[in-house]
Amino acid sequence: MDRELSRRRLMKRAGALGLGVAAVSTLKSAAAQNATPAAPDTSISGSLNVAMVANPQMVALQKLAPEFEKAYPNIKLNLLVLPENEVRDRIRTDVSTQAGQFDLVTIGMFEAADYAQQGWTLDVGTPLQADAAYDYQDIFPAMISALSGKDDKLYAAPFYGESCMLYYRTDLFKTAGLTMPDRPTWDDIQGFAQKLHKKEGPYGIVLRALPGWGEFGAPLTATINAFGGRWFDENWKAQLSAPDSAKAIKFYTDLLINYGEPSATTSGFTECENLFVQGKAAMWMDATSAADLLGDPKLNPQAANTGFVYPPKEAIDTGWLWAWAFAVEKGTQHKDAALAFVKWATSKNYVQLVADRLGWGSVPSGVRASTYANPGYQAYAKGFADLVLSIIKAQDPTKCCTQPVPYKGLQFVGVPEFVTLGDNVTKELANVIAGNEKADDAIKKVNDMANAWAKQNGYQ
Amino acid sequence: MRKQRRGRANRERASAVWTVVAWIIGLIFFFPVLYIVLTGFKSESTAITLPPKLIFTPTFEQYREVISRGFTPFFRNSLIASLVSTLIVLILAVPAAYALALRPMRKWKDLLFFFISTKFLPPAGIIIPLYVIFRDLRLLNTLQGLILVYIAMNLPIAIWMLRSFFDEVPRDVLDAARVDGAGMFREMTQILLPMIGPGLVATAFLSIIFAWNEFFFAVNLVATNQAATVPLFMQKFITSEGLFWAKLCAASTMAIAPVVLLGWAAQRQLVRGLSMGAVK
């Protein structure tokens, strides 16, 4: 206990110091841009267990991990890379029981503040700020604030950030004589999907419907919000069967049933991306982080024919804000090693390393201003970089809906127990898309589920 | 007596129609396995062509890829977990089964039923406390922890099976040994174990098969490749990542090969072992 306290005091002092250094570094921003990082402290040792979500950017990180081990020869990395739903189960259980199977985990805006509040994760912001070469100020303030705890300290260092946008195939649009407007509405999208849909593919549109609050739950919630709906009103009364929400849910499920991919209910982010890359989709609305990959002809045969545009709007824009970020578990025995890895993986130099080794299509974007200022990236991403930046900047997690709500979060309900509700509601709606249930029945049922959930968890 | 009868079992030849039907059904049931194995030797683009290509130039590219993704530690962990747990299962089960069969005590049937009833306990009913207890004992994410669970998982079946084998040992043999003044230990090692040899092998095989294939405990109790077993490696393939069919199949083939080959080699013992005492 005593040791714990003194450690905290030390960290605080280090934090104050770090802030000063960071302030100086922004003054000489030109110098900071080119500052070579301090040589890695090779005396740091330990075996690091890292749990990561199996998205393309993390798979790239996995490929480059030997570089880290080269720089820190005494640190041994054990990377566990699993699909989103599976890795989330592992991480949530490990962190909340303080089991300590992992030292480092990838979490996002849904968890960061809450885990910090429970005292499950360590402050990473303070040590990162202390390193001038890391250039903390380069990270978008929106990312920092969404990943900070109530004490305004950063508890998860963002690796890549995203909102959502619409991808479409310019060649298919041209052949069909269609033009994508700058700011399409969901009605426009439905019209296009109807005209472009083919039973054997390409499908009119691909969207996620793989059950899971973070999979199907994200675009679904964003669409509900866009239609002027919400999950709950100010008194935590479920609003999923209220007219605006119900209309959005029905729209989404109908769109997929009529013009979507046949395997919708098993399609999450990666499956949708595959379908698009394989030329099986005329349109796809999903995370902006996919843009980097889709722009690379080596990774996407349709790259030359891929168009990028704002996500559809209805009452408001469809939107979300997310970052996959590294958090250090409080129980870790290898704090220094964990911090060294976080610093390495979220640094500017890492972005450059990925660009050099694997190409710009694999870089983790959406987090650092310097990435967007990099001439190499600008040249590579001229079709979408500005668009992505303007979409990300427009997101505000405290204002999800046209009507007031008692929670934070754009594509999720920002309370810890939402996992269960989000999972169950998306499961039920997937059943509608599978054709086993009527949308109206399911909407009534999920609304009941939401009310029962709110009661059970003490919100109502 | 039994052997003799089995040796003569149904020598009658089947008709041609019967033969064709049997082969067709066999091939249909075997097809998924065959297709998995074949696809593992294809390139990713050949893997998804339809109609399925049955003749192609085999490549080991996918195997190299799967191994380069760190398959080896999973395989090693699986080997250790299934072999060590099986060994301990036999060490615990042989004396228990011996006692239940040949040195019956009062309420021995209740005891036997108790062992079998632990098998009725779904893993889901104990997984939460196991996780917490393992966390506190620092057994999470260790092979030792997994082995502890696999022993409990296979112990009941092993006791039940071995008891039925001990049960079949003719009483005269035992009586003769006792008249000779053989002690219990000698009776066990020199007379009984050789006689129930096939039963021991069958029990060990079944225990290895169940431990090798086990997923639920593994997914909840271990996390990293320090202790993770092959089924957890397969978990990575729940969602697709680009073209992954051939890689999935290469990994599957390596995952299933040891136990499938073992089972093929031990077919007769499995027939005998699985019917556990019901066969006389």
Place this chain on the structure above:
Amino acid sequence: MRIAVPGAAREKTLAAAPAGDPRRYYPVGRWLVAPAFIYAIIVTQIPFLVTLYYSTFRWNLMRPDRKAYIGLENYKNLITSLWDASDPYAFRAAIVNSLIFTIGTVLFSLILGLIFAELVNYEFPGRNIVRTMLITPFLVMPVAGALGWKNLMMDPDFGVIDWLLRATGTGLSPVWLAHFPRQSIVIMLVWRWAPFMMLILLAGMQSIDEEVREAARVDGATRFQEFIGITLPHLNRYMQLGALLGSVYIVQETDAIFMTTQGGPGTLTTNLPYHVYEVAVRGSNIGLGAAIGVVTVILTFIAMTVLLRMLNTLLRGQYA
């Protein structure tokens, strides 16, 4: 509880044996059973008692601040939810699915296993190869088998089944796991368990006295008559044994569900064990998850005891 097990009939002679008989009760037996007994108690019974204890709490790992002792409330909620039309805990669905999967799989596996056993019980060219092919699915790692079914057989775009349906001009191309989720799970499970039943029934067939068969053949019985008149009656208790052992494993099935449908779509493939995983691990709801686990154990125990009793009646008949 008086449960008879194979060999029970001998106990009568044991009890009646004179004091000098070497087969009377041996006190030493107790010590030989002790290690296994103590081990089973520690690793299975103690955690179960802890599960019972946890089930009396409102306890979500994500909200440690709300942890509280609530007595039997979790059970009350679960049981009353059985009559709630919207099935808010998906508990009714889980019970129904468990029944469907277990009974469906055991039934179809037994029927197929019987056919397979009869097929390979006769001599024909390649008989050993056919038998080997037929037992293989039982040996295949369930998670690998399930992934194979999902991606190679049942995938709407690249799966062999849908390709066959298209190629034969049926115009059908169902998305198996979405349109027929329960059937798909049962297909995968039957594929795995029919070989198991075959193994047991084969052992039964091989224990039929060949002279009885000869006699029937001499009397001019057809193969079908021989099957109905001799094989089937003899196999009765082997089928019971297969049903018991199969049920023990199938009722606990989570692997195929985890790898393919994850309980969905909706709650169509959520069985009790998977539901415990969903609630306790995925949903971090330890209290409710523990309560579902306890109910699962109780229901399984009742079902298995009934089955075991049925089995024993038959086995006792054999010894009498």
